[in-house]
Amino acid sequence: MSGYLARRLLQTIPLLLGVAAVVWGMIEVAPGDPIVAIAGEDGDPAYYAEMRERFGLDRPAPERFAAYLGNVARGDLGTSYRLQRPAAAVVLEALPATLLLVAPALLLATLLGTTLGTLAARRHGSRSDAALSALSLTGQALPVFWTAQLLVLVFAYRLAWFPVQGMEGLRGDAEGLARLADVAHHMVLPVAALTLQYAAPVARVARASVVDVLHRDYLRTALAKGLPAGRVLRAHALRTALLPVVTVVAAQMGFLVTGSVLVETVFAWPGVGRVMLGAMLARDLPVVTAALLLLAVAVVLANLLADLLYAALDPRVRDA
Amino acid sequence: MNTRSPLHALRTGALAVVLAVVLATLALPAALAQQADAEPARGGTLVVAMFDTVAHLNPAITTGGSVHAVADSIFDGLVRLDADGTPRPALAEAWEVLEDGRIYRFHLRDDVTWHDGEPFTARDVRVTFEEILLRFHTRTRGGLGDLLEEIRTPDAHTVEFVFDAPYAALLQRLDVSEAPILPAHLYEGRDPLTHEANRAPVGTGPFVFERFRRDDRIDLVRNDAYFRDGLPYLDALTFRIIPDPVTRMLALERGEVDHVLGFPASEVARAGDDVVVRTVPHSAGGSFCQFKLAFNLDRAPFDDARVRRAFAHAVDRATLLERVAFGQGRVATGPISSDLDAWHADDLPTYPLDPARAETLLDAAGLPPDADGVRLEADFLHFPMFTRHAETIRQDLAQVGVDLRMVALDRASYVARVYGDRAFDVGFISSCNNADPSIGVAPMHVSSNVAPAPFSNAPGYRDAEVDRLFAEAATDPDPERRRALYDAVQHRLVEDLPYLWLIERRYHQASTPAVRGVETHRTSAFTRTWLDR
Numbered sequence: 001m002s003g004y005l006a007r008r009l010l011q012t013i014p015l016l017l018g019v020a021a022v023v024w025g026m027i028e029v030a031p032g033d034p035i036v037a038i039a040g041e042d043g044d045p046a047y048y049a050e051m052r053e054r055f056g057l058d059r060p061a062p063e064r065f066a067a068y069l070g071n072v073a074r075g076d077l078g079t080s081y082r083l084q085r086p087a088a089a090v091v092l093e094a095l096p097a098t099l100l101l102v103a104p105a106l107l108l109a110t111l112l113g114t115t116l117g118t119l120a121a122r123r124h125g126s127r128s129d130a131a132l133s134a135l136s137l138t139g140q141a142l143p144v145f146w147t148a149q150l151l152v153l154v155f156a157y158r159l160a161w162f163p164v165q166g167m168e169g170l171r172g173d174a175e176g177l178a179r180l181a182d183v184a185h186h187m188v189l190p191v192a193a194l195t196l197q198y199a200a201p202v203a204r205v206a207r208a209s210v211v212d213v214l215h216r217d218y219l220r221t222a223l224a225k226g227l228p229a230g231r232v233l234r235a236h237a238l239r240t241a242l243l244p245v246v247t248v249v250a251a252q253m254g255f256l257v258t259g260s261v262l263v264e265t266v267f268a269w270p271g272v273g274r275v276m277l278g279a280m281l282a283r284d285l286p287v288v289t290a291a292l293l294l295l296a297v298a299v300v301l302a303n304l305l306a307d308l309l310y311a312a313l314d315p316r317v318r319d320a
Numbered sequence: 321m322n323t324r325s326p327l328h329a330l331r332t333g334a335l336a337v338v339l340a341v342v343l344a345t346l347a348l349p350a351a352l353a354q355q356a357d358a359e360p361a362r363g364g365t366l367v368v369a370m371f372d373t374v375a376h377l378n379p380a381i382t383t384g385g386s387v388h389a390v391a392d393s394i395f396d397g398l399v400r401l402d403a404d405g406t407p408r409p410a411l412a413e414a415w416e417v418l419e420d421g422r423i424y425r426f427h428l429r430d431d432v433t434w435h436d437g438e439p440f441t442a443r444d445v446r447v448t449f450e451e452i453l454l455r456f457h458t459r460t461r462g463g464l465g466d467l468l469e470e471i472r473t474p475d476a477h478t479v480e481f482v483f484d485a486p487y488a489a490l491l492q493r494l495d496v497s498e499a500p501i502l503p504a505h506l507y508e509g510r511d512p513l514t515h516e517a518n519r520a521p522v523g524t525g526p527f528v529f530e531r532f533r534r535d536d537r538i539d540l541v542r543n544d545a546y547f548r549d550g551l552p553y554l555d556a557l558t559f560r561i562i563p564d565p566v567t568r569m570l571a572l573e574r575g576e577v578d579h580v581l582g583f584p585a586s587e588v589a590r591a592g593d594d595v596v597v598r599t600v601p602h603s604a605g606g607s608f609c610q611f612k613l614a615f616n617l618d619r620a621p622f623d624d625a626r627v628r629r630a631f632a633h634a635v636d637r638a639t640l641l642e643r644v645a646f647g648q649g650r651v652a653t654g655p656i657s658s659d660l661d662a663w664h665a666d667d668l669p670t671y672p673l674d675p676a677r678a679e680t681l682l683d684a685a686g687l688p689p690d691a692d693g694v695r696l697e698a699d700f701l702h703f704p705m706f707t708r709h710a711e712t713i714r715q716d717l718a719q720v721g722v723d724l725r726m727v728a729l730d731r732a733s734y735v736a737r738v739y740g741d742r743a744f745d746v747g748f749i750s751s752c753n754n755a756d757p758s759i760g761v762a763p764m765h766v767s768s769n770v771a772p773a774p775f776s777n778a779p780g781y782r783d784a785e786v787d788r789l790f791a792e793a794a795t796d797p798d799p800e801r802r803r804a805l806y807d808a809v810q811h812r813l814v815e816d817l818p819y820l821w822l823i824e825r826r827y828h829q830a831s832t833p834a835v836r837g838v839e840t841h842r843t844s845a846f847t848r849t850w851l852d853r
Contacts, residue, residue: 032732036774037375040382044462045771082375083534084514094535149566157570164571170367170537170558268562268571270536278373278535283732 005304012300019296020072021065023289028061030283034081037282055081077293078286082279087286091275091294097167098260098271100187105194110249112195113202114242120203121210121241122233133207139200148193148266155189162189165268190267194260198252205248209241239313246309253302360837360850365556368846369568369577373535373561376518379500380448381456385606388497389581390538390559393846394435395500395523398426398445398479399491403841405662405755407491411440411501411524412479421486421797428477432547434503435528442473447504452512460499463759464490467795486797492755496525526552526847535561553837553850569595569830578835578851583828585648591830598829599648600840601659606752606760607841608657609827611645611709613820614738614747614778621685621696622745628817630681631746632671634720635713641823644708648828652821654814655761656806657753659824663803665810678720687721695721698745701738704728706748709822713748735774742780750825751775757806762790765813781818 039051052058056067071078077088113136120132156164163169163186174182213219214237222232261273272291279287372386379391398412412426432440449471453460467487472480481490493499501524506517521529526548527540540557560577562568565584571577572595588597601608613631615622622628637651656664682688687695702710707728714724724746729737738747754760763769767782786809793805813819829840837848 030733032730032734032736034732036732036735040384040458044458044465044769045773045776047456047458047461048773084376084518090534152567152570157574160574164574164576165562165567166560166571166576167536170560170576171365265563266567268536268560268564268567270533270561274373274535274563281730281732 008300008304008307012297015300016293016296017069017073019293020289021069023292024065024068024285027283027285027288028065032283033057034283034285037082037284072289072293077290080279080284080287082282082284083287087284087290090287091272091290094270094272094275095294097269098264098273100167100183101190101194101263101269101271102260104187105191105198106249106252108191108195109198109202109252110245113199114206114245116199117203117206117208117245118210118233118238118241120207121214122229124211124214129207132203136200136203136207139196140204142196143262144193144197145262145266147196148190148263151189151193152266162186165266167269186267190263190269193263193266198249201248201252202245206241206245209244210237213237213241243310243313246306246313250302250306253298360553360848361852362553362850363555364851364853365558366554366579366835366846366849366851367558367560367577369560369562369571369580371561371563371565371568371582373563374532374538374559375534377521377529377532377538378502378512378515378518379496380452380502381512381518383458383606390540391521391523392496392500392525393527393540393557394521394525394529395496395502396525397496397499397501398428398494401492401495401755401841403839405492405660407494410495411445412494415491417797419486421488421795422483424481424490426479426481428479429547430477432524433545434505434524435522435543436503438503438505440501440524441476441504442479443476443508444501444504445479446471446473447508448502449499451509452502452507453499456512457499459754459759460493462763463493485795487795488797488802489756489758489794493759495755498755498759527554527557530556537561548847552847554846557846572830572832575832579829579831579838581829583830585646585826585828588646588648588828594833595830596833596835598831598838598840599826600829601657601826606754608659608753608760609750609825610652610657610753611706611748611750611822611825612652613713613822614749615818615820616742616744616746617779617781617818618742619745621687622698624685625816626681626685627687627696628820629671630678630685630720631717631722632817632820633674633678633681634722635716635820635822636673637822638673640709640712644712645823645825649826650824652824654810654821655765655819656757656810657824660753660757662799663757663806665807668810668814675720682720682722689721693721694723697723697725699727700724700746700748701727701729701734701744702748703731703734706750710748713822738778739774739776740772747778749775749778749819758790758794762794765809765818766790779818781816783812783816786812 035048035051035057038055039048049058056064068078077086079085080087080090083090116132116136120129123129152164156162167183167186168174168179169182219232219237222236223229260271261277263269264271264273265277272294276288276291278284279291370386370389374386374390377387377391377394379388379395396411398410399407400410402408411428411432413429414427416425417423418425428440428442428445434440454465454468455461467483467485469482469484472482474480503522506522507515512518519532523529524547526543526546528543530541531537531539538559542552542555546552562571565587568577568580569583569587572580573592583597591597615628617623641647641649641651650658653670654665654668658664658666682695689695700710700714707726710726714726717724737743751764752760764775764777765781766777766787768787769777770780770782771777789805789809789812793802793809796802796805829838831838834852836850836852839845839848
């Protein structure tokens with residue numbers, strides 16, 4: 001198993017270099033350069049020329065590309081043009097804030113989605129099944145930006161149950177448990193917005209999967225033997241049915257950054273999404289690449305985790 | 321016969337007393353408010369929402385609005401500009417203009433200390449200008465770089481700016497937004513772009529830096545040793561970065577923040593009674609801003625003044641102002657904003673809305689309509705945030721056979737296409753005059769500034785007479801003669817129309833009713849702010 005792990009992790013290195021190369025190329029062909037973000041506006045041409053030279057932006061593209069890739073291979077993601085600080089540090093500093101939203105949202109979405117999907121499957125073909133299916137389809141179709149705004153309007157603005165924005169209150173510095181409670185209070189709405197977004201596809205996959213499993217012979221046999229339906233579901237069906245759910249949850253990790261860009265913008269949450277959006281608008285290449293590399297690592301790790309979970313859930317995979 | 325009984329008289333008297341009490345009660349809040357305005361209360365934390373994140377807090381290396389919105393409360397300039405643009409003492413308590421405007425001598429205060437306790441001296445001024453402002457503050461570098469001969473410091477509290485030729489607008493360039501003074505003991509001989517103090521600044525200003533969390537919050541506390549007696553009133557100032565405009569407004573209405581910079585014009589009418597909207601003639605990035613169209617004069621048919629005048633007759637600026645800018649501002653008539661009334665000419669040629677006249681001009685320029693009624697097709701570049709403005713203008717021009725193709729570009733792409741590659745026909749531009757035409761107006765028109773630099777002379781306009789008039793106006797110390805020179809240059813530009821000036825833009829800030837004393841004419845607006853809670 002550890003050999004397998006090491007091999008999988010080693011395989012990510014060329015992948016990450018590939019991501020760095022593609023991101024570099026994409027920013028290179030996009031119009032605009034970071035010089036305005038570095039030097040500001042209303043400047044004289046000599047100043048911009050000076051700044052281009054200083055940041056190496058005047059060198060030919062192949063030369064810059066080679067230097068950049070060499071640095072990434074050595075683990076140096078470069079210095080942010082705009083912030084004049086190491087790009088990796090800028091992204092990693094923002095990571096905990098994003099994980100604070102995404103991790104509970106993924107967990108809740110998995111629980112909620114699986115539960116709703118299983119309930120719908122058990123009442124397969126009934127009105128409540130149709131209603132739940134329609135609900136999850138709607139959930140998947142609604143833009144997270146819109147859901148987030150709606151949550152703010154109803155639960156923060158009208159009902160005033162939660163704060164409108166931010167990660168912490170601004171008046172007075174809470175300490176210890178009070179601070180934790182304050183952050184938790186601020187987390188509720190953004191986590192809810194992300195959870196609704198993530199739960200919908202999980203519910204759909206879980207429903208389809210459970211319906212499929214319930215029609216298999218071994219379950220019919222179990223039911224025919226007179227075992228209670230609930231127990232059959234828990235003991236026999238769910239274990240098999242959960243396999244595709246694991247895949248879909250892992251795939252959601254890919255939306256980690258996209259989802260958080262929008263949710264973090266609505267809730268003024270200081271995470272990776274905000275960092276990446278700002279860096280893209282400023283053409284701050286080192287930071288954009290660092291953020292996308294982080295995303296690539298997250299996707300790889302999520303898939304690895306999914307494979308391990310598969311092995312745990314399905315003895316055939318484990319023994320193969 | 322008198323029918324009035326004593327009882328009636330009593331009732332009338334009582335009524336009068338009741339009325340008087342009611343009136344007095346009604347008048348009381350107003351009187352209290354006036355009294356309260358006169359006597360500010362000390363203490364409290366003001367929470368300010370702003371839209372853009374802040375990369376660092378060194379206002380001397382950037383003209384970026386968000387940095388200045390925060391850092392201008394930490395630093396000071398040699399002078400500060402009043403609501404009407406008059407220079408008042410700040411770090412300099414007095415000054416003399418010598419040799420007809422060739423030398424400016426400033427007498428500095430001797431009771432000012434940096435937030436870390438070091439004394440403020442003339443060396444701070446010299447090092448800030450020589451090593452930082454004249455190299456990295458783009459407007460100061462562009463405006464003074466070629467004119468300033470040297471900065472002399474005859475003693476610890478005297479600074480002299482020596483120019484090659486008389487220079488008229490120096491004082492307007494010395495407030496904190498244009499020339500913040502940084503501590504020499506931290507910056508001298510160091511690279512100001514990468515200095516660690518950029519993230520933990522040390523100033524002389526009314527507020528002391530305390531904490532900086534990027535994308536989240538910036539906390540400042542009162543400078544108890546501030547040199548302006550009794551100021552500031554607030555104990556602390558917290559800036560929260562909230563990128564989404566709707567979230568900003570809801571946070572204000574829910575009292576999570578007290579004051580919002582960059583309040584959208586579209587929300588002004590919607591704002592409830594618990595929100596006080598303040599109209600300001602400047603954005604965080606500069607004063608007296610205008611929307612305008614820039615024509616690329618290097619491309620036909622925009623090299624033909626008749627085509628540009630046809631645009632002027634076709635675009636309904638009054639409707640643009642009312643419908644799209646929500647009436648927040650004025651119709652612009654020329655390159656110098658009417659808010660700069662010392663220099664704005666009010667007898668300029670006008671181009672009233674007249675589509676028939678526009679079509680005649682297009683005919684004369686050799687652009688007859690084709691079978692579909694189209695005379696001319698052109699690329700129209702704009703920022704996505706100005707899409708509604710651009711769409712309205714496109715519809716107006718379609719009426720006279722001009723077919724504009726809308727191209728929405730983000731800032732970096734726009735700058736590259738318009739100023740770098742010059743690959744555009746017409747561009748929508750928002751730019752600011754600032755405190756003097758020599759700062760914000762001249763650079764957009766003089767031929768030496770046709771260059772691949774953002775917000776330079778985008779049309780590629782070259783006119784020797786305009787160059788001469790702007791150069792003379794910048795160096796003439798006599799206000800009367802300057803006024804005549806700016807009059808002449810405005811007439812010439814409005815005849816030529818390298819730009820079509822559309823709207824003099826107003827910006828908004830909004831706060832809860834408890835917030836008093838916001839100085840909306842400056843970026844360091846909170847020195848006199850207090851909370852009536």
